[in-house]
Amino acid sequence: MTDEQLVEGCVKKQALAQKALYDKYSRRMLGVCLRYASSTDEAQDILQDGFIKVFDKIEAFNAKGSLEGWIRRIMVNTALDNFRKNKKHMNQTDVDDVKYLLKADNFVVESLEAKALLKIIQTLPTGFRTVFNLYAIEGYSHKEIGVMLDVSEGTSKSQYSRARAYIQKILEKENITSR
């Protein structure tokens, strides 16, 4: 089925179309959610909430745009909702204050590069991870990220540069990349 047919079916709440759309995109979207989560369980929770929103709002999808991009934006927004929700429970600890230890031997370079990179991303503190994802992979500007995460543009910039420096160090250590 084409995306158009899938959307049409989903708008009519046809169970078959819904399942087909889910089967087509769920694996790739889990790949997106994993980057924003610290564990697979957390990622699947985001995925679940995200897909419920997708089916809920499928009428609002613009047929001229890419369906995948639209679903992906919903997933990212769901992940950010999750981040903001958890932020409240963190006693407003500034994301900068998070201390963490990265142990080099945790990152055995696997044949699948993305999996190795995911491991690195998931070890980062949530604040770093979110900013890094939004900027480096999703391609948002620091200004946009500032609004999304309710922090200043400068905070986004400094968080990103620090996250990037840590990642770079690990990559060099692990020889995933070389200078």
Place this chain on the structure above:
Amino acid sequence: MKNVNDIEELFSKSFENFEQEVNPSVWTNVQQAIQTPAAPTSAASAAGKGMALKYVAIAILSVATVTGAYFIANEFNANQNEKQSALSVLEEDKTATNNQTHIAEPQSDLNKNSTEILSDKHTIQTNGRETKTEKEINNEVKMSAHSEKENTSTSTKPEFVSENNTVTAEKNKQNAEQKETVKENTKETAVVSTFEIDAEVNVLEDYDNKTIAFSIENEVEKVEWNFGDGNSSSLLSGLHRYSNFGEYVVIATAWSKNGQKKSIKKIVNLQLISSIDFVPNVITPNNDGSNDVFNVKLSNMQVFHLIIVDRLGVTVFETTNPEITWNGNDLNGNPCKNGTYSYVIKAVGIDNKTHNTNGTIQLLR
């Protein structure tokens, strides 16, 4: 091998088509959540379409209102959360408008209602255009405000004030009352606004725990950092390395463009902490890549001694090098039997703290 400087490229390429298998329970949950009563019958659907179209129109109308609210909120520096929700609405707005055009075209020759709806749509789209124009004006105003700023910097937030004034002038044509309100607000802002600074100081733990990264995020004319160890700096942001561990008071003093001065104090505590971070309680030396060795994880240790004994008290492994791990073989290199083994760790950290611990390991092949 790729260039490490292209981290963004490496990550975005690697994750471009990254997929993972999903636990089937996710679909079950999604399905439960989205289950709707019965699907609409075909007879009802024709009437339903008209209704749906109206519904969309109403949704757009309300979105337009919210969009307007967003710009106002933006101008008056409302809290960021509101901005966020307004932003996402904006996104939906685009989608909804396009969608409507899409639906409306085939509808026109089908339904009487459609004329009505189409005209509705027309108003709404005009509405949308108006909002857009306002936005454009806003942008232009911002640009002109920028150049004004350099000449007339009487307030600490000149950009903000002049922007509002010019916008007011534009709105004047439409609504005189509104102008009054905006002006009042502008005055208030000018009085209330004060010079605020915010300094960030972070210890870079993975260097040597003696280096801090400092930065001022605000717009300031001049800044003076006093690191509390006799050193100072006038950089907006940078790194400073202390020669000794300890607690330091960092004071950042900043001056605004019109001579206001503000200081902010941050405490930096540089401590080396040694710890035993992780000791496995099971090993499975079958070369499958997971838990094949007994691997103790330490932080900042200078002395380390590990002994592993079997149930009879016979030493099967001993090392003083934390890098050497136990692979489940005894001292002669013969594989140990499945069962319970005991370990004793004696370690001293760089901070001269002793860490003594013991426990049991389960060996399974």
